Amino acid sequence: MPAAGTDILIINDFSIQVATVNGSGSQTANLVLLRSIFQMGIPVSGKNLFPSNIAGLPTWYTIRANKDGYVARKKEIDLLVAMNAETAREDVLALGPGAAVVYDEPLKLDQLRQDLVFYPVPFDRIVAEVCKDAKLRRLVKNMIYDGVLSQLLNIDLAQMEHALRRQMGKKLKAIELNLAALEAGKKFAAEHLVKQDPYVVEPMDKTQGQILMEGNAAGALGCMMAGVTVVAWYPITPSSSLPETLIQYMKKYRMDKTSGKATFAIVQAEDEIAAVGMVLGAGWAGARAMTSTSGPGISLMGEFTGLSYYAEVPGVVFDIQRVGPSTGLPTRTAQGDILTVAMLSHGDTKQIMLLPATVEECYTTAMDAFDLAERFQTLIFVLSDLDLGMNTWMSNPFEYPTKPLDRGKLLDQDALQRMGEFGRYKDIDGDGITFRTIPGDGMPAYFTRGSGHNERGQYSERPDDYVNNVQRLARKFETARQYVPPPVIDQAPGARVGIIAYGTTHFAVEESRSHLANDAGLPTSYLRLRAYPFTDDLPAFIERHDRLYVVEQNRDGQMLSLMRMELDPSLTSKLRSVRHFNGLPIDARSVTDEILTQEKQAGLQGARSHAVPVGPAV
Amino acid sequence: MPAAGTDILIINDFSIQVATVNGSGSQTANLVLLRSIFQMGIPVSGKNLFPSNIAGLPTWYTIRANKDGYVARKKEIDLLVAMNAETAREDVLALGPGAAVVYDEPLKLDQLRQDLVFYPVPFDRIVAEVCKDAKLRRLVKNMIYDGVLSQLLNIDLAQMEHALRRQMGKKLKAIELNLAALEAGKKFAAEHLVKQDPYVVEPMDKTQGQILMEGNAAGALGCMMAGVTVVAWYPITPSSSLPETLIQYMKKYRMDKTSGKATFAIVQAEDEIAAVGMVLGAGWAGARAMTSTSGPGISLMGEFTGLSYYAEVPGVVFDIQRVGPSTGLPTRTAQGDILTVAMLSHGDTKQIMLLPATVEECYTTAMDAFDLAERFQTLIFVLSDLDLGMNTWMSNPFEYPTKPLDRGKLLDQDALQRMGEFGRYKDIDGDGITFRTIPGDGMPAYFTRGSGHNERGQYSERPDDYVNNVQRLARKFETARQYVPPPVIDQAPGARVGIIAYGTTHFAVEESRSHLANDAGLPTSYLRLRAYPFTDDLPAFIERHDRLYVVEQNRDGQMLSLMRMELDPSLTSKLRSVRHFNGLPIDARSVTDEILTQEKQAGLQGARSHAVPVGPAV
Amino acid sequence: MSITTPEPGKKINRIGLEVQPYRGGKTTLCAGCGHNAISERIIDAFFEMGVDPKRVIKLSGIGCSSKSPAYFLGGAHGFNSVHGRMPSVATGAMLANKQLVAIGVSGDGDTGAIGIGQFVHLMRRNVPVIYIIEDNGCYGLTKGQFSPTADLGSVLKNGVVNDLPPIDTCSLAIELGASFVARSFSGDKKQLLSILKAALSHRGTCMIDVISPCVTFNDHEGSTKSYAYVKDHEEPVGDISFVPFFEDISIDYEPGTATEVRMHDGSRLFLKKVAADYDPTDKSTALKLIRDSGLRGEFATGMLYIEPAKHDFTTLLNLVDEPLATLPLERVRPGRDVLDAIMESLK
């Protein structure tokens, strides 16, 4: 379908933003749109930008389709669907020249700018025709823009229908109504709109066999497969959907076949302190236990985290990060809890953090986390974020785990023999990890305490007992370097510049690297961190490059700070900072621009100022 | 009094350790001993090493007398008073050769070693003679060792009597009984003990006009003088004596003369979360409000601290540090909360910390803290420790404050005019600090929230509002560098080596510097930090030296970590770490030995390893 | 009995203010949310009682309910704090300035779950705060999970049944020492308004649990906190007539049929008895009443318990009459002689 008014076509490379009001039921239409493009074989991602509110405030849903598989947020919106009168003006004014706008005709948005393509659609009139029941119209109305887009972008209507049926399951009445709206939208567009923008969809084969999933669901699945038995949680955005999905999975797949009883306990605790307390009680008694929370919950878990560290009690904590400080922006994404979690709780403590970047890693990291928790007998923190947890991502299907569970060092006869008398905190292997017993297991009992103790777990205030114990804990943390997931490294031949990132920042970096290499002639190597403590790969990677950009989504360059704390200054002097922290997922262009700016400066000047983090924020 | 059996006398330079059982009432005897030496003009310090227990466990009280004014803990015990059968053996075995032991005769400690001086005393027999009432003997018995020491060390008995009367106030009966015990002890020693150790006291004039005080009492006094009006606290060792002393002061000096009513509210809260919540409520409503706690309380205050940071509510938090992690060693000292406090709470947060080292600074810092809290509209953390807070230190008498209170930027007509319309978070001065109003003050009201807000304090999720606001907060933190107490610097002419320390580590460093300069020929410059954020003095000081030792009392080199995070790697590459973390106050010899060892290594090798902190722990 | 209610329009109140400064920002809660109705009653009560918004502080925790202080009394300082911790913040603020009028708004999750500890201690201290629980039996803002006030057997939209007993916040408040305890319903305009006005005349903790249906997550059949269910199962313990101190109205009741309570500020409260043994000044009968109606599957609403003369926390603490927050330097910094004396004692 050649577009009138445009010379070149842009195929399978655009972003669509649908601006609506939350609680207005646009989610179905948006997912149908996303899924239909996905089904046509084009890589996509879907991101929901919603307010901290239940109904009535502006919401934006952004779909990115990209033939090369880049699914980070795209800074520019190519096609706006303006359904929300309240924000329409501002939304339109924010667009780059040449963007297209599908809008509710009465809003008269075409009067705002000359440099855009406008597609007015009389939504109310169309919906009135297809939906007799006035009460249902609000819900059906959104399906009309799907129909319009099907026509404008050349999205196969059959794929939309397929996606719709999948979405709505057995609600036949609703399906019928929505289908009618879809068709009416398409028909209206075909009859009244003249294609003037360059964006089109063409079938590809890049999504064959792939799944679409949210990170929190993937994490939940990982927890189930890791054999979690005790879950204590407290609702908080953007974490809630992890335990809530887990509940659904567990009720379906983890009821004991013979007895019909539950092989798990899931408790909505009274708050986050109780949640993590239950996790530690359960972990201490031998269960694989977890909780999931976000920033405010992390801040409340400080005291128990110190207990876990010092008394050595396992458990898993998911931190689905949102924008802080304090209540902050509960529905926006960030990587802002890195430093707080790394040194959570008073006294000398260090916490192990895992850093998934993809939905698949949410799944595998969940399993790793339980193994590491039992191996290291401490809380393991999985730091995801809102973007990963609540948005929809493509992925390869997950693999069934083949490794057995690592239950860590549980005292057995062999260990007991090597030890002589049982000492709960006796390091017979030299790796800082000691043997534990579990109530009811028939092995020697011991007394767990957050106060000073000696190798046998007895109360002690002796200076030497204390020093030995905390030095062993430091040794244990060193041992963890060998066990945590190592970074993923892509060494570009001859590259003098390196990029270091973690978590969802990955997607923008991936894309930016291609810009840098292809458009700016700056090849870069890339190291994606997957855990703290760092493995030796990190200093080695830094060593190999002249300048390295640590890209992250917080104001203070938190991961860079951790590196500066830990690594030799001769290495950290090479590190620069690229930060993005406005609550929106980081995008590639911001990264590219910032790196190029700093590269230019690097060419001009040698020395750098005192203040950390180096370099301005994105 | 020339001592038989010793050739040289050591005058006014020794440490005495009294080993007793807690709850046995030895505190009076120990304070009388301390004070009598002090009254004779000799610099002293008294440190109580007590168990986390109420009665029945071993306790050691250590007095150091030093003619040069060095009052850090001395690593070696010169004179042991062994009253506790349970620990006597171990106490004696731990002594260095040549030390003297006064002990309860039936313990037969003289059989343990040949290289010590032993003074057996039949305490029970003596006490039975002076105290008819068997029930009182336990309390009076301790005074006997004071009498013995008076004789052995040549401490003026009149000074002991003076100290005792001071201590006991109007309890005439008790004074009489104790005096008799004192005299009986002295008499026994004169008649039965032959001086064989070299330690003696001679009057000096180095304590003229000085006071003896605990840091917590000094802090309390500072709070009262700062005009604190709302205090909310929760008991915890070693913090409790701060609010408890404050209560006493306030009841005495802060009752309104005309109405007889209180010009303050002091509340024992239900926990630390409530305590800091009350502080913020009060601070928000315009009061000078404070709480005092220790590590576990700090861990619980994380969430509210983030609220304070982000919603900009003033208050003061004293953290009297003890050994963590978790419950740790509640009655031992440490500087282990530095990193946790600096980045307390999730999201991008940074907290202002003040670091008093002396009792006088506890007093002045308390006043500074309230001024800074109101100026910066955030919680100010005063990090003291058990050693400073609960032990007895000499000091110059405190000066009456002459500065008026700094109530910070309260909106007035002038500011309102400059601003146009009142915007609670509008930065009209460019220093990141904005104007606030107080409920009931008749000025425009605003809405305080921990969620996203714009310059006017209105709810906002806009990316630009968020970024502007947190960048302003970062700017405010930068401004704080100009307001916090700058470090105290002693630049040694020509010194290539510098020492950086803070808090009570100061006393060991002072003494160590004299050892280094005089005994090892290593002159050192010294920078004592008094606050975080750092002022520009710190990088300048580092710049001026080749190698710098950061001396602190924690395992992880926490302050060094903060410096590495913040300062240019070209500077931090010069920093080494000296750490002491066994729960006892740091001593000079450990510092000296460690610095000399590292200096030797520095002479041998150039490069350093990756791991932080550099250098082994003391 | 008659109480003049102001007509809409440019009417001004006792202190000469229009209703405008009593209103707040535009609500962002769902249309039909019970919380909005409560905000309106708060506006009415403060307006009608003529409380100066500049003397009022509004505090809250986190939740849909806790957002509502932004939607009333725009002329007052507000503090939307953290989840479950409004009681401590309110306590601190009232210590700083006891002349303020504090209204705290919380939710059943904010109070009953994470905040129950601070709730207990606020009640125990009898801090002068009007403490409103906007009680919908669920966590609205996090999308409808059960809260600890959800009734046994109540059903969520997704079919999940609550199998834990509810916490009765009124019983707890009475048990713990609150001196003014009431329960109402966001849909019962008249009762709620009377209670709020009476609360403004009381000095001490006024704990008001207001059932406030969540239309989005908990207003369906099977929920015991839906509009329909609450309307059917509300059992008012008796009529409330409130006569503010500034109105000179006499109320006639047959002797023995009503309890007259004289409030702190001179206002009078007439509580008509429904049951003969109902005595709102006696803890045991109040508690029994609540329990008994609960056993019948109903909930008692109205003034459940009142102890008008009980000392509030600022009185217990013997605070000076002026706000602590603004005492001048000379009243909060002892003189040089005091420091000298202390120094002398340490020499």
Next chain:
Amino acid sequence: MSITTPEPGKKINRIGLEVQPYRGGKTTLCAGCGHNAISERIIDAFFEMGVDPKRVIKLSGIGCSSKSPAYFLGGAHGFNSVHGRMPSVATGAMLANKQLVAIGVSGDGDTGAIGIGQFVHLMRRNVPVIYIIEDNGCYGLTKGQFSPTADLGSVLKNGVVNDLPPIDTCSLAIELGASFVARSFSGDKKQLLSILKAALSHRGTCMIDVISPCVTFNDHEGSTKSYAYVKDHEEPVGDISFVPFFEDISIDYEPGTATEVRMHDGSRLFLKKVAADYDPTDKSTALKLIRDSGLRGEFATGMLYIEPAKHDFTTLLNLVDEPLATLPLERVRPGRDVLDAIMESLK
């Protein structure tokens, strides 16, 4: 009525154990501390009931009281957690392994102040834990400050008078859903022992508030938690006779003078009535009894409330019979088909 108590010495119990594994480390509490007496009763009860220490977990918060699990049942796993949070830890542990017997020890500060929130929710969930408050009305370990169970008007050693009403933990526990609520006195060996043994036969939360004088900080004249005061003001609500399931003893009472309660494990509890209207299975009368004796300045001790058939939390959660903690991999990891099906649904 007769219950055989074991003589001291090498006597072995029902499961063939001597008393040794029921003892713990040497106490480091003050000589005469009430907490020590409670530890002794715990040792007796577990020994006499023949509970295998290897099946027992001991949990606590922080305080002198919370140290005491180190001083009994040395053969059991112990967990001295953090201040006020034992309830959540105990809940987690019992979810992990519901076959364990949990005894939690707390103090009145640990429970009444910082821990009251978790206390409320443990009671509400009826988690199977024997929850003992060693109640001395003060914070022993931090040197004697008032706790929230200190009575109005009680005086500290330093003369400070408590002016806040006490929290009655028994009333709260009954109100909130605990199914076994008792109050005793550390000095009342016989009563405390019977209660503890009965608790070992109950499935659900057993909340036992034991007045336990602090000899160091709160045992003086003017304190309402001193030995002398408690002895004078204790009002037992009736004799308790406990017949364990493994003993075949018949107890005779005149009809109507005692309530017989059949426990979860088949043991029987006979509660002699002191007052005619005392019914330990009725919440309202139990609450009234506590309140009334409180108004008289006395405190009721004994079995205050019991609901033997109430479902405990693990039952509510419908857990499999085996401990969750040790379920084998094949029971906790769904098969490959499950993953495949889920993946398919996401394509």
